[in-house]
Amino acid sequence: MNSGLIDGLFVFMLAGFVGFEVIRRVSPLLHTPLMSLTNALDAIAVVGAIVLVGEQKSKLALALGVVAVIAATSNAVGGFLITDRMLKMFKTSRPTKP
Amino acid sequence: MNTGFAGSQTAIEFLYLIASALFILSLKWMSAPQTARHGVWAGEIGMVAAIAGTLLHRGIVDYRWIAIALVIGSGIGIPLGLVHMTAVPQRTALSHAFGALCVTLVGTAEFYLRTPSVPHFLMAVLSMEVILGSLTFTGSLMAAGKLQEILPQRPLTYQGQNFVNLSLLAMAIVVAVYLVLHPDTRQLFPAIIAIPLIFGVLMIVPIGGADMPTVISLLNSYAGLSAAAMGFVLDSKLLIIAGALDGSSGFILSVIMSKAMNRSFTNVLFGAFGQVQASEAEGRGEDKTVRSATAEEAAGILAAANRVVIVPGYGMAVAQAQHKVRELYDSLSKRGVEVRFAIHPVAGRMPGHMNVLLAEADIPYDRLIEMDEINGDFPQTDVALVIGANDVTNPSARSDQSSPIYGMPILDVDKARTVMVIKRSMSPGFAGIDNPLYYMDKTLMLFGDAKSFVNRIVHELSGNTHPH
Numbered sequence: 001m002n003s004g005l006i007d008g009l010f011v012f013m014l015a016g017f018v019g020f021e022v023i024r025r026v027s028p029l030l031h032t033p034l035m036s037l038t039n040a041l042d043a044i045a046v047v048g049a050i051v052l053v054g055e056q057k058s059k060l061a062l063a064l065g066v067v068a069v070i071a072a073t074s075n076a077v078g079g080f081l082i083t084d085r086m087l088k089m090f091k092t093s094r095p096t097k098p
Numbered sequence: 099m100n101t102g103f104a105g106s107q108t109a110i111e112f113l114y115l116i117a118s119a120l121f122i123l124s125l126k127w128m129s130a131p132q133t134a135r136h137g138v139w140a141g142e143i144g145m146v147a148a149i150a151g152t153l154l155h156r157g158i159v160d161y162r163w164i165a166i167a168l169v170i171g172s173g174i175g176i177p178l179g180l181v182h183m184t185a186v187p188q189r190t191a192l193s194h195a196f197g198a199l200c201v202t203l204v205g206t207a208e209f210y211l212r213t214p215s216v217p218h219f220l221m222a223v224l225s226m227e228v229i230l231g232s233l234t235f236t237g238s239l240m241a242a243g244k245l246q247e248i249l250p251q252r253p254l255t256y257q258g259q260n261f262v263n264l265s266l267l268a269m270a271i272v273v274a275v276y277l278v279l280h281p282d283t284r285q286l287f288p289a290i291i292a293i294p295l296i297f298g299v300l301m302i303v304p305i306g307g308a309d310m311p312t313v314i315s316l317l318n319s320y321a322g323l324s325a326a327a328m329g330f331v332l333d334s335k336l337l338i339i340a341g342a343l344d345g346s347s348g349f350i351l352s353v354i355m356s357k358a359m360n361r362s363f364t365n366v367l368f369g370a371f372g373q374v375q376a377s378e379a380e381g382r383g384e385d386k387t388v389r390s391a392t393a394e395e396a397a398g399i400l401a402a403a404n405r406v407v408i409v410p411g412y413g414m415a416v417a418q419a420q421h422k423v424r425e426l427y428d429s430l431s432k433r434g435v436e437v438r439f440a441i442h443p444v445a446g447r448m449p450g451h452m453n454v455l456l457a458e459a460d461i462p463y464d465r466l467i468e469m470d471e472i473n474g475d476f477p478q479t480d481v482a483l484v485i486g487a488n489d490v491t492n493p494s495a496r497s498d499q500s501s502p503i504y505g506m507p508i509l510d511v512d513k514a515r516t517v518m519v520i521k522r523s524m525s526p527g528f529a530g531i532d533n534p535l536y537y538m539d540k541t542l543m544l545f546g547d548a549k550s551f552v553n554r555i556v557h558e559l560s561g562n563t564h565p566h
Contacts, residue, residue: 018343019346050155087135091460
């Protein structure tokens with residue numbers, strides 16, 4: 001087994017624990033925006049798709065890659081947009097500025 | 099690695115490192131409403147940095163298609179980011195489907211580019227990527243269809259359903275294992291896409307509307323895990339990190355949701371939703387009497403109260419009553435009545451959905467109180483006003499061991515001094531379970547449409563100007 005895969009497993013393990021600790025602290029108030037935010041972050045898969053499209057190693061890879069870039073980009077754009085829209089709506093009854 | 103290549107490669111890796119750090123910060127800032135918007139900005143900057151880094155990639159020979167795809171994707175993404183807040187659950191399901199689609203397509207392309215020489219471990223993660231990706235794709239589309247009410251919302255169950263579903267999944271895994279051992283059998287590859295695609299559809303068939311919060315969270319987790327698997331295939335630490343974060347987020351939310359529905363986690367993992375609820379729907383208590391009240395009476399009781407807790411459920415959202423509820427909140431607050439909202443974890447169609455709907459109606463978020471926090475306050479509450487919620491207020495979940503929802507954590511509405519329930523009729527709720535709350539002496543039933551009834555109460559309150 002090559003060292004890249006082992007490194008990957010270490011990164012996965014650490015990121016999993018970080019994810020648990022960070023997300024456990026998210027208030028249930030914000031669970032919906034949390035899900036749309038993680039969705040948008042997940043669209044980082046676009047980097048793999050971009051390379052596929054740019055390298056054009058085969059017609060199939062290009063075609064699949066183009067659809068993949070479209071799907072991921074729409075997730076990133078739509079996800080960040082709606083998350084911000086939701087968060088803007090959360091206001092407190094206490095005045096924030098004196 | 100040759101030296102000319104090393105420069106840009108280092109720059110790319112460095113940008114990915116920054117993006118990873120920003121993604122973690124982004125989720126960290128989501129922990130509280132005060133910092134949450136910084137979280138979105140951090141995520142956006144991270145995303146732009148990562149895409150910029152990727153465009154520096156030396157292997158890229160042509161940018162035209164990349165640009166076209168990025169533009170089209172943004173064009174689709176903008177309207178999806180502008181949907182109405184009640185449509186957020188189906189939008190979320192749809193974006194799980196898009197994420198899974200991207201991962202599956204990239205996995206497929208990578209397979210055909212790399213065969214026949216694919217190392218065993220790589221083929222294993224590639225199979226995982228494609229299997230999880232394709233079942234999440236169709237599963238999420240089904241969930242979105244049910245939420246959008248294009249597909250029938252009723253759960254569809256049949257004998258041996260779990261057996262059929264699990265056999266399909268097992269079949270896909272067997273094919274995947276064979277492919278790992280013999281990566282040159284390219285003709286088998288379509289099977290590990292097709293079978294999970296069918297499995298994804300069948301997995302959601304038995305799911306009803308009330309189970310959606312759990313299902314959406316679970317699909318979220320699958321989408322994340324498939325992206326992490328893709329990270330292994332492409333040897334991209336950034337993708338592994340983003341996938342692991344998304345996967346653990348979905349996992350945590352699924353656990354919270356399944357606890358709030360009193361489902362065991364294995365029950366959730368194997369998709370055996372909807373079963374508990376199908377069991378008992380006999381019409382008990384036809385001869386029990388209920389007390390009903392008019393809007394005028396309800397307004398009088400509310401105006402005389404010191405502490406009011408409003409319990410909103412999905413029925414409130416269906417009736418589009420949240421803005422009228424805000425008027426009620428304003429009107430009572432002006433009279434010096436303390437009004438708070440009790441939020442059950444599975445109220446709505448996805449985790450936290452009710453909070454978003456109430457926040458959209460301009461109700462301050464510090465008035466939205468979680469179940470565990472507010473349950474102790476019900477005995478000191480003068481009036482609990484239930485709007486469009488049913489099973490989450492059913493006291494038999496605490497006391498009646500024969501009840502299908504026994505053990506499910508509920509809002510202790512029955513402990514308030516007076517309970518008022520706005521409901522269309524006495525027909526049982528989604529789960530078909532009778533609610534003893536309605537027959538209690540202190541309960542007043544307010545029959546009617548949630549929106550117009552709340553409107554009438556607000557009207558009565560404004561007509562009645564003398565303070566209590």
